[in-house]
Structure formats: C-alpha cells, structure tokens
Amino acid sequence: MLTLHRLLGGLLAVALLHAPPVIAAEPEMPWNAPEQHIGVATCAGSNCHGSQQAFDDSPVLQNEYFTWQRKDAHSNAYNLLLTDASKRIAANLGIGKAEEAEACLTCHSDYVPEAKRGRRYSLSEGVGCEACHGGAENWLGPHVTGNTHAENVADGLYPLADPVNRARLCLNCHMGSDDKPIDHRIMGAGHPPLEFELDTFTNIQPPHFRVDADYRQRKPYEDNAVTWAIGQLIATEQLIRGIRSDRFKAGGMFPELVFFDCNACHHPMRPPRWNAGAGGPLGPGEVRLADAYMVMSGHVIDALVPDLSEQWDSALASLHLASRRSVPEVQQRAQALAGLVDTALDRMRDTGISRQQALALMDALARSGIERDAADFTAAKQIFYGLEALLAFLRQQDAALGKALNAPMDGLFSAVDAQVDYNPDAMRDGLRRMRRVIADVRAG
Template sequence: MRLSKLLPAFTLLATVLMPGAAAATPEMPWNSKYQHVGVATCAGSNCHGGQQAFDDAYVLQNEYLTWQREDAHSNAYKLLLTPEAERMAKNLGIGKAEEARECLTCHSDYVPAERRGRRYSLREGVGCEACHGGAEEWLGPHVTDNTHAENIADGLFPLADPVNRGRLCINCHMGSTDKPIDHRMMGAGHPPLDFELDTFTNIQPPHFQVDADYRERKPYAPAAKTWAIGQLIAAEQFLSGLDSERFRDRGMFPELVFYDCNACHHPMREPRWNAGAGGPLGPGEVRLADAYLLMSGHVLDALAPSLAEDWRGTLNALHRASQDSVGAVRQQARALSALIDRALPTIRDAEIGSNQALALMEALARSGIERDAGDYTAAKQIFYGLEALLAHLRQTGRKPGKDVGSAMDRIFKTVDAESRYDPVAMRAGLRQLRQALSGMQAG
C-alpha cells in the first residue's frame, strides 16, 4: 500500500529474470517489424479473457480482465481525454492530446499505420503488445507447444530478462529519443516521472503467477537483483540522454529535464539547501538529476566493488562538467556508461544473500543520513530501494521484525508527498531503521 501511493498516474509493467540471456537488447515493440493485432485478439475466454484464474493452465488466463479492470495501462489513452490533458495540449500548442504523437507514444501502443492490424485501436491505451511485442507471428504458436525461446524468435519481447524489461519500461518512465519527454512538457503540466523496476513490478496488479511451473520455464529474479539492475538501467538511460541530441546547447539553458527538479523547485524556507546534495557542487549551482547515479554507486559497492571507486570519481567529474559545457558533460557521461557496460554482466549473474541485502540497506540508510536525504528525488529512491531489499529478505526467509516495519512506515510518511518533504524527519526515520537493522544483523 505504501508503494502505490508514491507512484504517479503513469505506471508501466515488468516481470521476471531469465539467467544467461543475451546482452544485446532486442528491438523495441514499437520499432520492430511485426504487426500489432490488438488487445481484442488476446481477450477470448479460452485465452486470457477468463472470468477467473484457471487451475490447470500454465498461465492464469484472466490477464485481460486484470488489465482492463485494475491496470492503469488500460486507462492511459483515457487520460488524454481529460480536462488536464486538454489544458496541457493547449499550453504546448499541439492540438488535441488524443491525436498528438507526443502524447500517444506513451499513452497508447503507438506504431506506424502499416503495422496496425484489423482489430488494433489506439484507444486501448498501453495494451499487451506495447510491452510484449507485435503478435503477428507469435500469437498463434504461443498457444500450442512453442517454447518461450521460439516465441521470442517470433517477435515476443523477452520481458523475462530484467535488463531488457528495464530498457523497455524506461522509455516512457524517463523519456528517450523514441519517446521524448522534455522540460517543456513538465512546464505545461505533465507530472514528474520516476522509475524503480522492482517497485513498478510489484505495484502493478499481477497478471502472472510465480509457481513451480513458472520457475521451471522462467526462473524468478529476486527483488534485490531486480532493484539493482533497474538502477543501472535507469542510470544508463539517463547517461544515454546526456550523450544525445536531447541534451543540447540551446543558448542560455540546456535541456532542463536532465536536471534535478528540486534544485530549483523547492520551498523558500529553512533548510533551503543541504550540504552534499549534488555531489561536489555548492549552493545555488543547478545540479543534474543524479538519484539513479547515486543508487548505482551503492549497487557497485556491493556487487562490483572493483568499479565503485572509478564510478564515484567519474560521477563527481560529471557534476563539475555540468558547470562547464555540453561537450564536457557528454565526455563524462560516456565514461560512466562504459562502467555500466562492464558492471551489468556481473550484476546479472550475482547471487545476493540476506546478509548482502542487509548491508545494502545499511549503506542506503547511511548515505541518506550523511548526504543524500537532502534531496527529495534521491530520498524517494532510497525508500524504493529499502522496500525492495526488505522484500528480498522475506523471499530468503529472513523476516524483519515490527521495529523494521515501524521505521519504514516513518520513512514513507516523509516521502509520501514532495510538498511536505522534510529531510530532518527522513534522517530521523533512517536512524531508527539502522537501529532496527542492527538487531537483525546481530540475529
């Protein structure tokens, strides 16, 4: 319940891990050659449109109704018909929101006209094929004896691999060349976007069941690994944006969507600035949005320590470069991206035990107390990470006590609403959590 309150109205889905998956990311569903045949083709009562879950099938078979009744993705297009969307579109001068490509790329399964099947409709919102890939070739075979690998060869997007899944989801949750989201949209009224792969997996109404049969076909990714990979993928996407034409010199200001909202949009009351926020930068220096980069540093500390020192040094260099030039920023962004390329195979194969998860929680809490909780965006990512790592502890049989839950409730209350965020209260909650975690470590 805590997680669902934190997420913006625009949520996207995710699933599970396939060890040993190829490093190369397949073509995204909106760019692949396969035709999108429409949600209606999946909605038959003997396919995914059952009124309730089936006990004797590989899958639940009620996925369509779960999506239609409970999943925000099914309402994504409808949001474009609201007065808020109409006002935003008018502010942007783009005509009707429900007809504007800028909006449809994320609020629908938007593909070129030549790849829209007879039963395809933009009005379905973010439907099955927006994430699972155009079903032209795999729709029929996937209900027979095709293996998962054969379905993927026929165009099914391999969401089982969290690297691929993260790279798909992040397009709408951070923006990309294909799905550009910029500061102009935010200024026109679009809500701020954030992303955390494990949280967004769990907040979505389940349309898959992780049972023995599922684990046999698609091995499950524990929460800690999903969180760790998600942070690196978010950092990768952010750095890719810095090294693209999206981050360009337009005169006095570069593209501001890459900067931390809270560096400018903060209440003019005490405390106005917290030492440590923005790495080496001081008060009044507008900083890049570094929350995912900070979290990735903790991931590397725990799972790829040989890269951690280089990461932190280059991250500080990136912050300094942001006060210099677009070219200098791109140079440091490439250097950080190269470290992610080196780290991802290690993180993919890592086995994260309960003691390691506890150590990561301790590191996140300590970083918030000493530095990072001064920034709301980083504080929220700390909370997301702590929740994912707690879930991992439960998955490994290490049950947190009531004192841990009490501390997490206190932390949640501080990040529940940006307008009320208080770094002093956040740090008090983190201190309480550290005390509770020390009892678990001793146990």
C-alpha cells in the same frame, strides 16, 4: 500506515531461487520491430487470456485481459488524454488535441506507424498487450498452438521476463528516450514528474502472471533485491544515453533541463533554502544533473562489484564538475560512467545478492540518506524504494527481521508520501531508526 510492498503481499510471496539474469543483445523495442500490431481483442478470447477467473490447472492464469482492463492503469492511459488536465497541457503546448498529438500518444497508447496497425488495432485501447509484449503478427499463432517461450521470443515476443529488457522497455516512457522524448517543456506545461524503480513498479502493476515452478522453468526470474539492483543500473544507463544524445543540447542557451534534478530549483523557499543534497561536489546555486539513479547505482556497485567503486565515485564527481563547463565535456564524462555500468551488469550475471549483502546495502542507503541524500526528495524516494525491495527479499528468509523493520519503514513511507510537504529531518529520523535495527541484526 502500510508500506507499499506490504500492500502487495500476495505478489511478494515468491520463491528464493536465484537464476542468473540473461543479459543478451538488446531486442528491438515493440514500436520499432517489424511485426504488425493486431490489437488487444486478439488476446481476449475466453479460451486464451479472456477468462473472467484465473485457471488453477493452467500454466498461465488466462484472465490476463480482464486484469489489464479492470485493474491496470496502462489500460486507462489513452483515456487520460481526454481529461481536463490533459486538455490544459495540450493547450499550453499548442499541439491541438492531446488524444491526437503524437507527443502524447507515443506513451499513452500502443503507438506504431499506420502500416503496422492491424484490422483490430485501436489507439483508444491505451497501453495494451502489444505495447509491451511486441507486435503479435508472427508469434500469436505459434503461441496459441503451444510454442515454448523461447520460440515465441524468436518469433518477436518481447522478452519482458528478463529484468534488464523489462527495465529498458519501461524507461522509454517512465524516463523518456530518443524514441519517446520527454522534455522540460512538457513538464512546464503541467505534466506530472516522472519516476521509476523497476521492482516497485513491477509489483504495483496488478499481476497478470503467477511466479511458480512452471514459470521459473519457462522464463528467467529474479528476486526483489536483484531486480532493484538491475533496475538502478539500467535507469542510469538510460539517463546516460539521454545525456549523450542530441536531446541534451537541443535547446538554445541551456541544455535540456529534463536531465537535471527538479528539486535543485523547485523546492520550498523556507530555510534551509539550499543544501548539498545528492549533488556531490556542486555548491549553492549550481544546478545539478538528476543523479538519484547514479547515486543508487553507486551503492549497488560498492556492494556487489567493489573493485569498481572508487572509479565510479570519481567518474560521477567528474560528471558533476563538467556541468560547470560545457555540454561536450558532460557528454564525454558520461561515457566513462556508461562503461562502468556495462561492466557492472556483466559482472552481476553470475551473482545474486546474499542476506548479508542485502543488509549492507540497506545500511548504506540509510547512511547516505542521513549524511546527504535525504535532503533531495527524488533521492529520498529512491532510497525508500530500495529499502522496500531489499526488505521484501529479506522477508522471504526471515519473517522476524521483516517485523522488526516494519515500524521504521512505516515512518519512511509517511515521510516520502508527504510530497510537497516532504520533511528531510523526518526522513533522517526514520533512517536512523532503520540503521539501529539493522545494526542489531548484523551483530546478532
């Protein structure tokens, strides 16, 4: 079975040039920015982004609209609200029609206040251009007449090329936020579980851009390994924001359960019914916070900012232990982790990931899965995504290494692809094979 990134061969053939990430002040999210959203149709002209074929002599492909319309699941997001499954979820929640409910539209469309909706704007377009690139009221005209990318950003274009900003935007819907709240009640009503990994999700989205010399000249660009590392830190940042917000303590006797690990409660009843999983110091019967991103961030910090590693491990253990006691203490402990994320991101501005660091990270992910984390399905998927991103980076330098690791990666894909039939022992077997190959490569 082919692994996920290998299905994306064309997109993964990208340059090795590393440019430091631009981690500036957070831009306003497209739905909060003041610019009016004027509709997908304004981008779809045949001389703009509406060509049916890519242009070879243009700095952009110019067929972006058709790629989005025909291949990108974002364009179908609103239509999903018309399905029987969505009708059942809406009925369970008692919110009327899914296609009219703000709780659904906020992520299944480019949902902005009516005052920001231009003449050609339509909710039914789903997650269209401006949902990610920002309201085009001020930047579309100058963009058409030849403004630079930096000038477009200054006019309100959201800077998606920066992986830090891209992760912060995507996670609003793929994890939930104060702007786009997602709670356990929605999951209990039947909504599918949410997951995210920046490099994988960037690559499985049908590419409507071409990373070439011109692209790298105009925009920041990061390789697979750095994009994965940044994505884990930003996902941790977003989770901590949620824990520290009023959403965490909004509901009755219990904290908001969407911040806890689904698999701590939802797991097969066949033996073994409990194991430590990714839950750190917690024992049987203690529901653990959803810490898969935090565990992955710990590996990133250990490899790239090692002097913070001991502080991170201690702060994460303290956060878990605080969940035994009180909401205020959990929120206080989360603050300590937030400071470490900020420091790690700041320190990563001027560093890339070397071949040896990538191999060390792969070995650390595999080892953690064997010793503990593969017991938890959510953590196992993040381990797989991380290994794929790091391997995609290494393949650009060493095709033979990629070939040697293909078989173990195929086994890991089969394990996580099993979903409800996930078998942690099969995952661990694949990780052991992975470690043996990595050990041979590092020794050679």
